[in-house]
Every structure is written in C-alpha cells, then in structure tokens.
Amino acid sequence: MSRVNAPSDDLPGFTRIYSGKVRDLYTPATTESSAGDPDDDLLLVVASDRVSAFDHVLEPGFPGKGELLTTLSLWWFDRLAVPNHLVPDHRLDGSSVIPAEVAGRSMLVKKLDMYPIECVVRGYLTGSGWKEYQATQTVCGIRLPDGLENGDRLPEPIYTPAYKAPLGEHDENIDFDRTVELVGPQIAAELRDLSLAIFAEASAVAEARGVILADTKFEFGRDPDTGATTLGDEVLTSDSSRYWDAFAWESGQTPEQRMASFDKQIVRDWLAANWEDDGVTPPPTLPGEIVERTAARYRELLERLTGDAVG
Numbered sequence: 001m002s003r004v005n006a007p008s009d010d011l012p013g014f015t016r017i018y019s020g021k022v023r024d025l026y027t028p029a030t031t032e033s034s035a036g037d038p039d040d041d042l043l044l045v046v047a048s049d050r051v052s053a054f055d056h057v058l059e060p061g062f063p064g065k066g067e068l069l070t071t072l073s074l075w076w077f078d079r080l081a082v083p084n085h086l087v088p089d090h091r092l093d094g095s096s097v098i099p100a101e102v103a104g105r106s107m108l109v110k111k112l113d114m115y116p117i118e119c120v121v122r123g124y125l126t127g128s129g130w131k132e133y134q135a136t137q138t139v140c141g142i143r144l145p146d147g148l149e150n151g152d153r154l155p156e157p158i159y160t161p162a163y164k165a166p167l168g169e170h171d172e173n174i175d176f177d178r179t180v181e182l183v184g185p186q187i188a189a190e191l192r193d194l195s196l197a198i199f200a201e202a203s204a205v206a207e208a209r210g211v212i213l214a215d216t217k218f219e220f221g222r223d224p225d226t227g228a229t230t231l232g233d234e235v236l237t238s239d240s241s242r243y244w245d246a247f248a249w250e251s252g253q254t255p256e257q258r259m260a261s262f263d264k265q266i267v268r269d270w271l272a273a274n275w276e277d278d279g280v281t282p283p284p285t286l287p288g289e290i291v292e293r294t295a296a297r298y299r300e301l302l303e304r305l306t307g308d309a310v311g
C-alpha cells in the first residue's frame, strides 16, 4: 500500500536524512561552495499528513494535518518561556529558506544533541496510566490516591519519563533514577523541572480557552554551541498531547462524555474496536467518517487555542 504523503528524497536545497512515522527531517544540501556554512547546524522538520496510532502509520492520512500541527507548535513555541530550537526562516536577502512545496508544514530548527528521553507530564488519569492505576494504584511507579476514575484530575501533575527507543523499537517507561543514569543528575532534574513548568504554563493558557491539557510529551536537546537545554521537536500538538473540552469534562456523566478529545483518541478507539494487533495483521484503512471527525477536532482545537478561524 502506498504511503500517504510519502516524503520526497530531496527538496530544493535540502537532503532527506530521516523519516519518522509522521515527520521527515532534512539537512541543507552541501555543495562544494557551501561546505562549512553555518547552515550545517540546521534541520528542516517537515510534518506530513500521515496519522499514526499504536506505533503504526495508518491509511489514509488527512489533508492539512501537517499544517495544523506545525501552526499549533509554532504558536506554542512563541508563547513558552523556555529556549527553543526555532531558527528564523530568512536569508540575508530576506527570502525564505523553506521550499515552497513544504511551506506551512515545516519548521527550520537548530540541530540539537537530543536527550534520549520523552519527557511525559500527566495532569489527568487516562490511557495507559488508567490501566496501570487499576492494577496497582500507581502510574509509572508513582503511587496515587485511591478512588480515582478514568479521566480524573490528578492531585498534581506528575512527570513520567520514557526512554526514547531507537527507530523501530517501542519507547519504554522509566523512572526518574533511570533518567539520572542516562543523562546525569543535573540534566535529569532540569528536564523534569522544565517539563513540569511548561506543563503548568500551557495548562493555564489552555484552560482559559476552555481546553484541558490532560497530558503531553516534550523532547529536549543540548544546544551544541551554548550547552543550554533547549526545547526541541514539536510541542503541545494534538499528536503529542491529549486535549479535552473543559465544558464536556465538567458536565459529562460517562468517561466518553468527559474526555471529548481534540486529538487522535477517536482514531485509537476505532482501531481498538476494529483491529487486533497480533504483530502480523496490518491495521485496517480508516473509514472516511473517522478521518473527517478527527480532522474536524484538530481544526477546532487550533481555533479554540489561537482564536483564529481555521478553513
């Protein structure tokens, strides 16, 4: 089956070096005359319209997804009080560095030495956390009060890091001590503190707009020039986060009503009901109605948060 929105190997001035499930990474193409350019430490991160769930890329993607996620990421980067990897998109003559064919769904960023940690923060109990809680009253080993329900707010947000597994392997939940082994005590503490601080800041912004940020994942890297811990990857998108409608959460009676999500939960739920992952059978093609409902929720999230109508 052909991949939706398959990446092109090269874009004018760029060479593809990596493709994740959803995004493609390019470096500025080196020519003899550009060797040693300061551009060598740049990356172009291109968001495709591909949709992934349970670590599989699904068919079909949805048109406009890459642009929606990029717009949201840029909007958040601009608001957060933490150094990030964005590089202004202009040459000395003022023209754009980003090729026209991927404009609107690309970010020009500084290449960081990424820490191999997915910095997950959870403000609410759901998903894999809810499953673990039901079995052991813990989430990623952190003990929680008893009597919590699916979708409940946690007494305070918790940091539940994961090891970012190499390509093709599943990420693995780890405890804070393991992050200390991976990156040292100082960086481990910095990643945790920054993650919790950004989560608190972003939750307040979202809540003021009637949106709950239930959980999210950040990725940080080290700026090779300054050594500063810098926020990389995408940030607070509906791919990397769970977002719910605050009004539905307040008034809903059932877990489904309370967790009216602006993310790909619709896709996860449909897949869970229609497919058994036996490691061999590929996921089924998503029905048009599921794709359209998910796309509409992604658009609504962007409108709610930014206040701009999304066409």
Ligand code: ATP
Binding pocket: 019, 020, 021, 022, 023, 024, 025, 043, 085, 109, 110, 111, 112, 113, 114, 219, 221, 232, 233, 234
């Ligand atoms: P998955 O499909 O599971 O998300 P992935 O995380 O490898 O796999 P993408 O998220 O599509 O795939 O690709 C983005 C990649 O770019 C990630 O590996 C991320 O860590 C890396 N990355 C993001 N920002 C930077 C940066 N500024 N410098 C270097 N690498 C970065």
Ligand code: MG
Binding pocket: 020
């Ligand atoms: Mg990723």
